[in-house]
Amino acid sequence: MKRIVVLASGRGSNFLAVASAVSRGMINGRCVGLIVDRPGTLAAVRAGEHGIPVFTIDYSVFSTKSAYEEELIGTLRSLAPDLVVLAGYMKILGSGIIREYVGRIINIHPSLLPSFPGLDAQGQALAYGVKVSGCTVHFVDEGTDSGPVILQRCVPVLEDDDPGILAERILAEEHIALPEAVALFCSDRLRILGRTVIRLPDDSGEQVPGSL
Numbered sequence: 001m002k003r004i005v006v007l008a009s010g011r012g013s014n015f016l017a018v019a020s021a022v023s024r025g026m027i028n029g030r031c032v033g034l035i036v037d038r039p040g041t042l043a044a045v046r047a048g049e050h051g052i053p054v055f056t057i058d059y060s061v062f063s064t065k066s067a068y069e070e071e072l073i074g075t076l077r078s079l080a081p082d083l084v085v086l087a088g089y090m091k092i093l094g095s096g097i098i099r100e101y102v103g104r105i106i107n108i109h110p111s112l113l114p115s116f117p118g119l120d121a122q123g124q125a126l127a128y129g130v131k132v133s134g135c136t137v138h139f140v141d142e143g144t145d146s147g148p149v150i151l152q153r154c155v156p157v158l159e160d161d162d163p164g165i166l167a168e169r170i171l172a173e174e175h176i177a178l179p180e181a182v183a184l185f186c187s188d189r190l191r192i193l194g195r196t197v198i199r200l201p202d203d204s205g206e207q208v209p210g211s212l
């Protein structure tokens with residue numbers, strides 16, 4: 001069983017999707033902690049409902065980013081994760097953490113990367129006028145939303161969409177994609193070859209959530 005730690009900053013619907021898939025036995029792992037970067041998040045409430053320990057590391061009380069990161073890395077080490085999941089975590093991780101957990105940190109982003117990295121991906125997609133968007137789960141490297149892609153799911157972009165409506169349509173796909181990627185990782189079915197992530201066949205013949 002892999003030890004999964006989730007980092008989130010807000011609503012936590014992607015965290016909930018992972019926690020629910022764990023509860024249903026669809027992931028060979030357990031959530032050993034949720035780390036949030038500010039108090040009062042809905043994500044923390046949801047973790048409490050699932051009996052998952054919450055660690056609040058309030059970014060605003062640290063005088064420097066490196067002091068915050070030191071606390072974060074200490075908390076991560078104490079939880080000994082096999083996998084760190086960024087699920088709506090709104091900070092850029094420092095290179096020390098990324099190097100320590102290389103190949104073991106994944107992120108969900110609401111666009112089809114490499115299009116529209118960074119903030120307001122849905123607004124960027126609408127402003128560009130694309131007809132298709134979606135979400136990407138990827139390994140985290142030291143760039144912004146630039147690591148090797150694990151899987152993507154797409155949605156249509158409609159002419160009367162606004163960023164909120166498009167975000168909702170994409171979010172529904174995120175809730176399928178993220179548990180699926182976590183399940184694949186926790187079953188040792190992902191290999192990184194350069195920029196390409198290979199999905200290994202499942203020896204047990206079992207399907208991971210969301211797979212066709």
Ligand code: GRF
Pocket residue numbers: 008009010011012013014015087088089108109110171174
């Ligand atoms: C999601 O759209 C995620 O892709 C983005 O932030 C949002 C977080 O939503 N990075 P939630 O907190 O998981 O509900």
